[in-house]
Amino acid sequence: MLRSIELSVGIFVGIGLAALFMLAMQASNLSSFTSDGAYQVSARFDNIGGLKVKSAVKVSGVKVGQVAEIDYDNETFEAVVVMNIDEKFDKFPRDTIASIFTSGLLGEQYIGLEPGGDDKLLANQSEIRHTQSAMVLEQLIGQFLFSKSKENK
């Protein structure tokens, strides 16, 4: 009697912990990226749009890191974004371009890296020089209307 109670309580606690473990590892971001084993690269943008800390950093659509820190430089009037990039991916040329893209029409924003052709590689704490700011939908529509009206002239 007592043993079977202990057994069922053991099973109960076991299932509970397994469920917690599943929520942690399978059903959240805990397993997907950790900041140890990563190196940091920064980039400056005129406009980061809706980029947030923990937004993805992708190359060719593959996630290689995430945004660690977003700050504003008072001197140059630019946004400074620090990224953690997984150390597995350590062969980015110095002239890599960082752009802010939107996944889908209404999706969230991420940083896309396009490797360049330089022989020298990006090191820890280095800065990406070539950046392209986020597209702001209103600006795009504005530009589109502007160019249309020029065509029609």
Place this chain on the structure above:
Amino acid sequence: MKVLTGMLTRLGRASLFLGKVMAGIPQLFLRFGLVVKQVYSVGVQTLFITLVAGLFVGMVLALQLYYTLSTFGATDTLGMLVDLSLVRELGPVVAALLFAGRAGSALTAEIGLMKATEQLSGLEMMAVDPVERIIAPRFLAGVISMPLLAAMFSAIGILGAYSVGVDLLGVDAGAFWSQIQAKVDFYEDVLNGVIKSFVFGCIVSWIAVFEGYDCIPTSEGVARATTRTVVYSSLAVLAMDFVLTAIMYN
């Protein structure tokens, strides 16, 4: 006015009682068998209803969200949305409501009957403190069981949503999990959910043991106390959920 002072008196008595129960908890680590026995009657007995309810809640969520999301072509986010609603809200809250109905009422009835049949008085006269031996293990068992039950509820809910979303409605399995892993934060979402269910476990167990201990020791008194446990703890869980959500996600 008289009603108000009556309610405040009860609240005060319940708080003092909680203090006494807390004071009895350290002793329990020497007699952990008492707690294990209660985890059985409080937790294991609630397991079945929690799992079944969790499975269906997950399946219904998947169905409902699928039809809304498909009009935006965003069915890939199905898993993420189900996961977030379960882990943040539905898991802790619904599991706590089920817990109040199944385990809370049983606790109140059991303690109330022990009072009505003079078992609690009998222990006192044997120089055994019933708060330490009877109440504290039940309270602690409730506090331990609640987060585990809520986690099971959420986990099986996600599996239910997976079976409906992926197997039945054709959402991409990879998208289902990758969206979850991209958007559900462990600390922000999962851990806050666990904290919520821990708080709910404390509230429901507290109300249940207090109502039992404080009931009028007659059949009618026990029946009323049992009803009060379910009503009060359900209301307290929902109100507390609002407070916690406001603190955690403001």
Place this chain on the structure above:
Amino acid sequence: MSDPLVQIHDLHFSRGDKKIFDGIDMEIRSGRITAVMGPSGTGKTTLLKLIGGQLKPDAGEIIVDGQNVHQLKRADLYRLRKKMGMLFQSGALLTDLSVFENIAYPLREHTNLNDALIRNMVLLKLQAVGLSAAHGLMPAELSGGMARRVALARALALDPMMIMYDEPFTGQDPISLGVLVKLIRETNQALKLTSILVSHDVAETLSIADDVKIISEGKVVADGTRDDIVQSESPWVRQFIDGEADGPVPFHYPGASIEQQLLQGVA
């Protein structure tokens, strides 16, 4: 042997607006069976709970074995309670433990005896109440009389100096009644206990009590040895002992007379 074990001085106790005790003085002599009698609802059980320190009086004091019960610290009160056994009306056995475990419970809680010794002691206590063969039963399987006998064995487990019986005779068949009367008398003699017996069953109580106190409406109305009470001339005591329907305690609930009530209906 006749110095008082329990002394009650000017005890006042009320529950809500209702006064239960209005200045009670009582001495209970050690080594004797003292019966506290009175009509239902006079707070006889409350008196036992006050002696056991489970309730606090509004005024007055209760001294048990030289200690003022309601000024003791918790640990001292618990130490005193180990020397007091109490037999509840319902038996108050723990329903989730077997008969054996119920009697072993106080021993396991308060002593460091090993299992073999506890087993022997429990079986001996059960033998004393004639139920050693029933040690494996659960409380739900016992009849009311058996439950009370098991409870008696449990109350005796720690070898107390006194034992309090709360309505031990209520609702028993004649055989159980005989067994209980015999057990109470014999344990009191064999173990040199002091017994306090609360009851309104006149015949059984008078057959074993040495001293009798009668309480009514918050006061002690009669106090003496059994012979004093049996031969009492007081009309109140006579009505109680002889069980007459009318007397100092009226048959009719006090209030307007039936004539007045009927006439009110006409008008």
